[in-house]
Amino acid sequence: xxxxxxxxxxxxxxxxxxxxxxxVVLDTDGLAEKDMQNIARQAGxxxxxxxxxxxxxxxxxxxxxxxxxxxxxxxxxxxxxxxxKQEGKAGLYNVINIETNVGVLPIEIINDNNETRIKMKQENxxxxxxxxxxxxxxxxxxxxxxxxxxxxxxxxxxxxxWTLLIPVKSLVSFKRMTPNNDAFPNILIExxxxxxxxxxxETIDKNALMHARHFSSPYSGTVEDPVTGTAxxxxxxxxxxxxxxxxxxxxxxVEQGQEINRDxxxxxxxxxVAPQQMDIYISGTAVSVNxxxxxx
Numbered sequence: 001x002x003x004x005x006x007x008x009x010x011x012x013x014x015x016x017x018x019x020x021x022x023x024v025v026l027d028t029d030g031l032a033e034k035d036m037q038n039i040a041r042q043a044g045x046x047x048x049x050x051x052x053x054x055x056x057x058x059x060x061x062x063x064x065x066x067x068x069x070x071x072x073x074x075x076x077x078x079x080x081x082x083x084x085k086q087e088g089k090a091g092l093y094n095v096i097n098i099e100t101n102v103g104v105l106p107i108e109i110i111n112d113n114n115e116t117r118i119k120m121k122q123e124n125x126x127x128x129x130x131x132x133x134x135x136x137x138x139x140x141x142x143x144x145x146x147x148x149x150x151x152x153x154x155x156x157x158x159x160x161x162w163t164l165l166i167p168v169k170s171l172v173s174f175k176r177m178t179p180n181n182d183a184f185p186n187i188l189i190e191x192x193x194x195x196x197x198x199x200x201x202e203t204i205d206k207n208a209l210m211h212a213r214h215f216s217s218p219y220s221g222t223v224e225d226p227v228t229g230t231a232x233x234x235x236x237x238x239x240x241x242x243x244x245x246x247x248x249x250x251x252x253x254v255e256q257g258q259e260i261n262r263d264x265x266x267x268x269x270x271x272x273v274a275p276q277q278m279d280i281y282i283s284g285t286a287v288s289v290n291x292x293x294x295x296x
Contacts, residue, residue, distance in 0.1 A: 002295070003293040003296070004025060004295075005291055006023045006024070006039065006292055007025075007291050008024075008045075008288075008292065009078075009083060009286045009287065009288055010079075010287050010289055011075035011227065011264070012078065012229070012285065012286070013227070013262075013263065014285050015287065016288075017289065018261075018262055019075075019227050019263070020225065020227040020228070021045050021289070022073075022075050022079035023039075023049070023076075023079075024049050024076070025050045026051050026087060028050050028052050033062075033069065036048075037064050037068070040065060041066045043066075044066060045066075045076075046065060046216065048063070048076065049062070049079060050064070056099050057098055058093075058098065059084070059096065060098065060100075061080055061098050061100055062101075063076050065221055067220045069101075070220075071102050071160055071161055072100050072102050072159075074122075074228065074231075074232065074266070074282050075225075075284075077107065077118070077229070078118040078120070078284050078286050081118045082288070083288075085109060086288060093109075094110075095108050105122075107119065116285065117283045117284060118283060118286070119282070121279070122159035122160060124276075124278060124280075125157060125159050125233075125234060125241075126157070126158045127155045127241065128190055128191065130154040130155055130156060132188060132189045134148070136183075137187050139180075140187055140196075141215060142177050143168070143173055147170070148168060149201075152238075152242050154166050154167070155238070156188075157234035157237065158234065159233040162194040163196065163228075163231045164195070165199065166196060167198075167199060170200065170202055171200060171211060173200075174259055177213060177215075179215040179224065181217070181218040181223055182218050185217075185218065193217050193219055195220075195225070196215040197214050197234075197235075198212065199212040200212075201243075207253055208252070208255040209252035210235055212231070212232070214228040214256065226262035227264030227265075227266060228256060229284065232268050233280045235254060236280050237270060240278065249269075249271035250270050251270075252267075253266070264284070266282055266284050268280070
């Protein structure tokens with residue numbers, strides 16, 4: 001039996017046990033994908049990042065939920081870069097290129113006012129219309145159709161991983177949300193493996209533009225992701241596409257996790273560079289919580 005060290009970081013917060021917990025494995029020598037899946041299942045985080053060597057970038061990152069591999073994960077990327085930096089493996093560079101399943105992405109390490117933030121580029125956004133049963137969709141998270149913000153569409157969005165963006169009128173609705181994750185695949189007729197991401201333009205923090213929750217696909221092995229980097233990036237693209245289509249660029253904060261006592265913040269920067277192309281970046285902090293070993 002072998003022991004593998006897992007670093008626990010909380011991303012999108014500077015306070016331990018807030019934000020979004022992620023696992024990071026730096027010593028990946030000899031690990032097969034089935035081993036990574038086993039480690040992620042034992043670690044129990046919504047995502048665990050594995051840092052590998054790369055022939056095309058500085059590092060390669062692979063991401064696993066307890067249930068399956070995912071192509072990209074914002075909070076696990078932030079956690080992995082903090083781990084690499086704090087363990088002295090990131091060198092002195094401010095920009096590091098990482099190889100992922102969606103391509104090579106530049107990661108910027110920003111030191112500002114004694115606070116370190118990790119800024120990562122997202123893939124060009126994609127959107128697909130939702131044609132499923134809206135009433136069943138609402139019931140699957142404990143809401144009624146009247147609680148939706150009908151000014152804006154329900155759409156699938158991706159900057160590396162697919163989620164269904166659901167506009168909601170009021171913060172009050174978020175406190176009542178109770179997901180029935182097992183019901184999602186039969187409702188999401190266009191993409192049965194997508195997660196659900198209800199959001200609102202009404203916020204708790206006056207410095208934030210959007211409030212959100214994120215309910216996992218049942219295939220992932222988790223119920224709710226506390227603070228979601230990739231979905232926040234998609235919300236940037238959604239903002240320029242459906243809410244403020246006349247804007248060229250936007251920069252704002254997304255708040256998430258308050259309902260489950262995991263308060264976190266994601267900074268989103270989005271710029272339209274062509275009619276069908278946007279540059280999207282998310283950034284956030286992270287904090288080391290502890291280390292533990294899992295047995296292989």
